[in-house]
Amino acid sequence: MSKKVKIILAITTTLVIVILFLLNSENENIDFVKKENKKQEDLFLKGENLFRKNECNACHYIGMNLVSTAPALGGITKRRKKDWLYRYTKMSLEMHEEGDSIAAEIRKKGWGAMPSYPKLTNEQLDAIYFFVEKRYEMTLKGIPVKR
Numbered sequence: 001m002s003k004k005v006k007i008i009l010a011i012t013t014t015l016v017i018v019i020l021f022l023l024n025s026e027n028e029n030i031d032f033v034k035k036e037n038k039k040q041e042d043l044f045l046k047g048e049n050l051f052r053k054n055e056c057n058a059c060h061y062i063g064m065n066l067v068s069t070a071p072a073l074g075g076i077t078k079r080r081k082k083d084w085l086y087r088y089t090k091m092s093l094e095m096h097e098e099g100d101s102i103a104a105e106i107r108k109k110g111w112g113a114m115p116s117y118p119k120l121t122n123e124q125l126d127a128i129y130f131f132v133e134k135r136y137e138m139t140l141k142g143i144p145v146k147r
Contacts, residue, residue: 040134047131050124054117063145064136071111074136077129089125090118 001009051057061067064074076085080102088095088103092114095103107113120128139145 040130043127043130044134046124047127047129048135050120050128051131054120054128056128059114062135063139064132065139069112070114071106073132074139075133077133082129085129086122086125088114089116089128090120091116 051062059068059070060073065072080088084102088100092103093116096107096113135145
């Protein structure tokens, strides 16, 4: 076999190995993205179910962008710290009575007292907050609300 043929064969073999490696890496990346998307979809559905089960939509518009009988929730996780949200969702009346400045400000704006949900876990609240933010993003993109 000539030197030229050996070089061409070596280059071809190297290219095949590189292509196979890249294809395998691409598949691993796709699998990772699919798994992450599935996790997010599950979290969204869990949050939506909890939002509806606890009748949050009785006061908060489910599109998260309009005022209903309670303020619009879209962007709430960017406006409030998570620890405050946990506490307020679980014990809003107590926070107002204790003089929490944000709770007092909400009441000064004329909003009624939000029911407290002390039995919801932080994990459940995370699912609800995830749903709120994703549903808000969907609304801003023009994706209609499921009734």
